[in-house]
Amino acid sequence: MTEIPEHLLKRAAAARDKAKEEPAAEPAAAEEPAAASDSRIPEHLLQRSKAAKSAKDAPEAESGGSVAVADKVGAVVAAEPAGGGVPIGGGPGGHTQRLLTVVKSGTIQDVKATPVDKVHTWPHLLAAEFVAALACTALVFVFSIFVHAPLLELANTNQTPNPSKAPWYFLGLQELLVYFHPMVAGVTLPGVGLIALILTPYLDRNPSNKPEDRKFATSLQTVHIMFWAVLVIIGSFFRGPGFNFVFPWVEGLFFEL
């Protein structure tokens, strides 16, 4: 909620006081009924409006568009709280403005129906991000002190190590090569998986993001992730020389990161 500056509040209060005083100062001038004296419509327009109203009862001979507008305006202004509000359009030359239309909020501008609960990025988000980055650096740093990156002997194209393994994130694919033709394992299956992943938002027509409404999507993705995770784990830890199945606790680990 925006706060109204002090000087504007003061000005509004002064104007309200003045508006209250005015009817009291010139009671004689207020010949019209109370409702009409509150209205800030110029005298001649009110007369015209009255004439139009009476003309409406008679056959529509002289009523025009402009008269109809004035009629409406009178209704809108009269609907304002009696004696309330700051005088609008009260200039040195008297009332020179009139209300043509009221634009309700939301017709032109997109007004947020419900205010969103927001917090300042600094410090709430930045502090959390900073701590996370620091913790991440510390983790990598400490791990790097104690565990060294592998550097095997110089590359030799004539000497194939047994087993030869791809980087760990491709070991799921290499594991598939055991079961399928390379065309299927290396291209078709990952290709289909990748395209399905890209098209996910266009295939999933369910608008809800609530877990209880998305049981099918959640299950499918979990099966998908587990499928690759299991393949990667088997390929990494359970494949030995000749890419044959081994138990790592029996024959040892054939895996380098």
Next chain:
Amino acid sequence: MSKIIDDKPKPTLGDRAKDAMDGVQGSQAWSSIFRPGSIFRKGYTDSPRNRSYVIMNSVLYHLHPVKVKRHAVKVSYTLCLGGLSFFLFILLTVTGIFLMFFYRPETTAAWDDINNLQTSVTFGLLVRNMHRWGAHLMVLAVFLHMARVFYHGAYKPPREFNWVIGVILLMLTLLLSFTGYLLPWDQLALWAVTVGTNMMGYTPVFGQEVRFVLLGGAEIGAETLLRWYVLHVLFLPFVIVIFMAIHFWRVRKDGGISGPL
């Protein structure tokens, strides 16, 4: 006479330092560096206005809006995975630049350079370790980020396209890691890349051609090492930064992060 002089208190060291600081902060150079309203010009006392100014008058405004949804700052919602992926990319850039000073992408020199880096360069082994483990961690972080986004249904309208960008970023991350894998030019690197690129050769129609272009020949050799070096240190980082910029921009344009559930 001496009495009058004594009336004027001698400026303490703190006063002098304050005067000097005021002089610096009032200078044209200082105000040319920091925007009007910057906390480095006005000073910072905790107030809603100054909290906004921290973001508005700094380069962080490119990344973060002044305010975010309250639930968006809950660590249990995002687990910081997207931010950490980006942070790991920065960490890898910094350590990677360090490694570049000591590395030549030639089959006769690469392995020796790495070996020398580990044995004779100050912090060489540590920085190489950090680069390696950071890279594996980034693959993991990007993957987990994707899983998190999926389980929150955060790819739903209006964020469909940002999910697509995200999948591209995952692929680029894997490619960055894979191209870096070859550079030490040891047995592990050579044969891991051999296995990986052999799989690629089975792609119908253009598989063999793409493999030939990437390897710079039918088999992995000196040309491959140079190509993958350029891909790893220049081409792929360049591409991934562009996609990251689009990714982050769309996060804000699509109304901040998704949720709450």
